[in-house]
Amino acid sequence: MSEYMINGVISDQVSVLDRGLHYGDGVFETFVAINDQLQHWDAHMQRLTLGCKRLKIPTPDANLLLKETQELLATQNNSSETSDRSTSTKLVKKNVVKIVVTRGVGARGYKPPTTTQVTRIVAAYPFPDYPERYYSEGVKLAVCETQLSCNPLLAGIKHLNRLEQVMAQDEWEDSAIVDGIMLNSDQHIIECTMSNIYWVTNNQLYTPDLSNCGVEGVTRANILKLAEELQLSITIGYFCMKDLLAADEVMISNSVFGVWPIRAIDQHNKQIGPVTLEIMQKLA
Amino acid sequence: MSEYMINGVISDQVSVLDRGLHYGDGVFETFVAINDQLQHWDAHMQRLTLGCKRLKIPTPDANLLLKETQELLATQNNSSETSDRSTSTKLVKKNVVKIVVTRGVGARGYKPPTTTQVTRIVAAYPFPDYPERYYSEGVKLAVCETQLSCNPLLAGIKHLNRLEQVMAQDEWEDSAIVDGIMLNSDQHIIECTMSNIYWVTNNQLYTPDLSNCGVEGVTRANILKLAEELQLSITIGYFCMKDLLAADEVMISNSVFGVWPIRAIDQHNKQIGPVTLEIMQKLA
Numbered sequence: 146m147s148e149y150m151i152n153g154v155i156s157d158q159v160s161v162l163d164r165g166l167h168y169g170d171g172v173f174e175t176f177v178a179i180n181d182q183l184q185h186w187d188a189h190m191q192r193l194t195l196g197c198k199r200l201k202i203p204t205p206d207a208n209l210l211l212k213e214t215q216e217l218l219a220t221q222n223n224s225s226e227t228s229d230r231s232t233s234t235k236l237v238k239k240n241v242v243k244i245v246v247t248r249g250v251g252a253r254g255y256k257p258p259t260t261t262q263v264t265r266i267v268a269a270y271p272f273p274d275y276p277e278r279y280y281s282e283g284v285k286l287a288v289c290e291t292q293l294s295c296n297p298l299l300a301g302i303k304h305l306n307r308l309e310q311v312m313a314q315d316e317w318e319d320s321a322i323v324d325g326i327m328l329n330s331d332q333h334i335i336e337c338t339m340s341n342i343y344w345v346t347n348n349q350l351y352t353p354d355l356s357n358c359g360v361e362g363v364t365r366a367n368i369l370k371l372a373e374e375l376q377l378s379i380t381i382g383y384f385c386m387k388d389l390l391a392a393d394e395v396m397i398s399n400s401v402f403g404v405w406p407i408r409a410i411d412q413h414n415k416q417i418g419p420v421t422l423e424i425m426q427k428l429a
Numbered sequence: 430m431s432e433y434m435i436n437g438v439i440s441d442q443v444s445v446l447d448r449g450l451h452y453g454d455g456v457f458e459t460f461v462a463i464n465d466q467l468q469h470w471d472a473h474m475q476r477l478t479l480g481c482k483r484l485k486i487p488t489p490d491a492n493l494l495l496k497e498t499q500e501l502l503a504t505q506n507n508s509s510e511t512s513d514r515s516t517s518t519k520l521v522k523k524n525v526v527k528i529v530v531t532r533g534v535g536a537r538g539y540k541p542p543t544t545t546q547v548t549r550i551v552a553a554y555p556f557p558d559y560p561e562r563y564y565s566e567g568v569k570l571a572v573c574e575t576q577l578s579c580n581p582l583l584a585g586i587k588h589l590n591r592l593e594q595v596m597a598q599d600e601w602e603d604s605a606i607v608d609g610i611m612l613n614s615d616q617h618i619i620e621c622t623m624s625n626i627y628w629v630t631n632n633q634l635y636t637p638d639l640s641n642c643g644v645e646g647v648t649r650a651n652i653l654k655l656a657e658e659l660q661l662s663i664t665i666g667y668f669c670m671k672d673l674l675a676a677d678e679v680m681i682s683n684s685v686f687g688v689w690p691i692r693a694i695d696q697h698n699k700q701i702g703p704v705t706l707e708i709m710q711k712l713a
Contacts, residue, residue, distance in 0.1 A: 158442035159450060161433045161550060165528070166443060168591040169453030175537075200592070201599060215661075243537065244449070248595075253459075253527065253554050255591060255622055256598040258617055266445060270607035271535050293612065294578035294642075298596060307452040307539060308484070312542040313580060315485060330579065358578075369500045 148221045150213050155220065162262055165247030168255065169265070169305035172196035173245045176363070176400045177272065178218055180238050185209070185266040185400065187365045196302035201257065202248050205265050213267050214242055221269040230354065241401055245303070247305070254424045273365035275402055279323065280425070283408030283417050286297065286337065286397070289313040289325040295357040303360050310338045318361045324397060326389075326410065329358055338398040341365040344392035345420045349378040364398040364428075371427055377420065394418030396425075404428060432505045434497050434551045441505065445550055449531030452539065455548070456480035457529045460647070460684045461503055463557065464522050469684065470495070472647040474646065475507070480586035486532050489549050497551050498526055505553040523556035525685055531589070535679065537556035559624040559686055563607065565711070567692030567701050570621065570681070572670065573597040573609040577619045579641040587644050587650070594622045608681060610694065611672075613642060615681040618666040624683040628676035633662040648682040655711055661704065678702030680709075688712060 149157050152424050156351035164170035174189040183189075197204040214398045222238045245266040251258045291313040299306065313325050324337040334353050336342055341353045341362040350372050356360050373378050389395065405423045406417040433441050448454035458473040461614035467473075474491045481488040508524045529550040535542045583590065597609050606623040618637050620626055625646040627636045633710035634656050639645050656663050673679065679699050688709045690701040 151445060157445045159445050161435060161441045161443050161552070163443075163450065165593075166447065166450045166531075167457075167589065168595050169589055170592060170595050173451075183602040200596065241537065247450075253525065253552075254598075257595060268445070268537075274525075291582060292580055294580040294583075296576055296578040296593065298575060299578075299592060304452055305451065305594055306592045308454060308583060308588055308590045309580065310539040311448075311452050311541060312484065313453050314538075 146221070146222055147268060147270045148217055150217045152265050153209075155217075159191045159249045159264065159266070162250040162252075163247055164249060164251045165264060165305055169307070170200070170257075170307045171202065171245060171247030172200065173243060173303050175241060175243045175366065176238045177409045178214070178242050178269070180222070181215055181218055183211070183214060185363050188366065189244075189400070192303065192361070192363060193244065196278070196304060197246060199298065199302050200248070202246065203261055203263055205246055206262055210244060210265065210267070213265065215243065215268050217267050218242070226349060240390075241270045242271055243268045243270070245305070259368035269407050273308055273401070274313055279402070279405050282402060283415070284323040284397075285321050285409040286407055287317045287319075287322045287325040289327050289338065291315050291316060291327065293329050293358045295329055296358055300358050301355055301361040304357065323405070326386075328386070329371065331383070332385055333358040334386065334389055337397050340397040342395070342397050343368065343393040344387075344389055344396070344417060346392045347387075348420070349380060349414055350420065351380050351382070351392070354383055362398060363400050364403065365398065367428060368398055368404070369426060375423065375427075394421045396421045430505070430508055431552060431554045432501050432508070434501045436549050437493075437497055439501075443550070444534045446534040446536075447534060448535045448664070449529065449548060449589055453591070454484070454541075455486065455529060455531030455589045455652075456484065457527060457587050457589060459525060459527045462498070462524045463551070464506070465499055465502055467495070467498060469647050469651070470531050472650065473528075473684070476587065476645070476647060477528065478589060481530060483582065483586050484532070484579045484588065485544055486530065487547055489530055489547055494528060494549065494580045497549065498528065499591055501551050501553050502526070508586070521572070525554045525556055527552045527554070527565075529589070545620065550603065557685070563686070563689050567690035568607040569605050569693040570691055571606045571609040571694075572695055573600050573611050575600060575611065577613050577642045579613055581641050584642050585639055585645040592609055597622045606628065609687070610670075615667070616642070616669055618670065618673055619643040621681050624686075626673075626679070626681050628671075628673055628680070629651065629678040629702060630676045632704070633664060634704065635664050635668060636675070638665050646682060647684050648687065651712060652682055652688070653706055655708060657671040659707065659711075678705045680705045
């Protein structure tokens with residue numbers, strides 16, 4: 146069961162005038178809560194703040210968002226205690242929290258209102274039931290035909306204009322495929338639909354440049370920091386599919402599942418390698 | 430006063446799980462209703478259908494949308510009769526209708542649900558109080574710094590990913606500016622934030638190519654058809670600001686205001702010309 150809190154009130158309804166609905170005029174964050182512990186809270190709040198600043202949306206007070214998230218999780222964990230006895234985790238409650246901040250309600254028209262009352266949405270979802278083999282045996286990726294468009298103004302942040310990701314995820318039906326690689330119009334690899342991507346060639350770590358499109362993942366920042374500590378050579382740039390397919394190891398990351406090794410990209414099989422295993426182990 | 434109907438029911442609330450809110454996963458249409466007469470209804474339904482098909486969203490039945498729009502307008506016009514005596518039009522009720530169709534509610538994650546129940550939103554707003562001089566003396570445009578990103582998949586249709594238009598309209602504060610010209614990353618003119626743009630040079634009509642970005646306006650289609658009837662030479666292509674600034678006449682159009690001549694683009698003054706006047710007169 147999922148729970149939602151809107152502007153501090155438990156509710157599952159938003160105003161039909163919300164600019165999030167009409168224009169995708171807002172930002173979001175998704176992260177994991179283990180019991181009442183919010184994973185990488187500060188980093189998610191930093192990116193939320195960056196997104197709000199970029200879109201000139203007033204940033205909600207992080208302490209208010211924290212209070213609302215904790216209240217919602219208490220409700221969620223209580224309700225799952227009483228109603229969901231089928232859960233395999235009886236002591237550890239693991240949820241995915243999504244926080245959405247929009248520019249609030251507004252009249253018809255794109256122009257932001259002169260005074261903004263942002264809409265705060267906090268949603269708690271049960272943690273997805275990912276198979277353990279995704280971590281031990283790796284996962285399979287598709288290569289998407291849907292392109293990511295470039296706009297430096299919107300790059301890096303997690304805004305609500307996500308039709309390209311929706312259309313990309315609609316491309317495959319094979320349930321063995323867990324994510325899809327997305328390219329820009331120059332055929333450069335940017336990211337996957339819901340994760341960042343990395344590969345290792347000759348013991349060097351590569352990941353795409355996200356200054357023109359893509360989302361700068363919180364886990365990506367952690368991986369890059371870790372790679373530095375491990376004294377791995379890191380190259381951030383523009384690469385094509387042939388670079389990726391020639392790699393020794395490939396991995397993807399996001400804030401919910403962490404890191405998954407890649408065992409196949411379409412018909413191309415990949416091996417799980419030592420760098421991926423070390424990063425997975427150190428991040429865990 | 431504005432009225433809203435959601436899935437056939439008068440309401441101002443939508444589900445917090447609506448994919449329109451989370452991803453901008455939907456399309457919209459905006460047009461004018463004069464009393465119960467819906468202007469260019471068939472053309473708007475055609476574009477809505479095109480948008481739904483492109484995004485693989487089931488297209489709602491146009492007759493159902495028509496019935497809901499008419500019901501809503503009856504409510505809106507009755508309520509304005511009793512409550513709004515200040516309106517200058519006592520016999521003619523003029524409203525702006527916005528229809529939004531989203532992929533409906535869904536679980537967390539970009540992937541479209543296997544079965545979709547679309548959300549239908551019909552909203553009726555009082556017609557904006559545009560000054561008559563906008564038509565007789567022309568309006569002023571800014572040139573926006575916010576770029577339009579290119580993606581042929583999303584070009585032409587009126588989808589809900591509209592952050593670029595929001596950010597562009599946020600660029601100017603001068604109330605004399607009514608719209609802003611938007612360029613792509615190659616500095617080619619595409620459209621204005623809420624209208625299509627045209628110009629006349631040596632009696633030839635020019636308007637940007639919209640196959641990679643931009644919205645194919647219903648009024649644009651009408652203007653191009655009319656220009657053909659008037660045996661004007663029409664060039665649709667990629668042009669830069671210097672082409673536009675060198676033009677003899679400039680005009681913009683959308684489905685709400687129709688056609689406005691341009692009297693200035695930033696500091697560059699323009700004259701209202703005979704082609705613009707003829708198009709305005711024939712379309713009226």
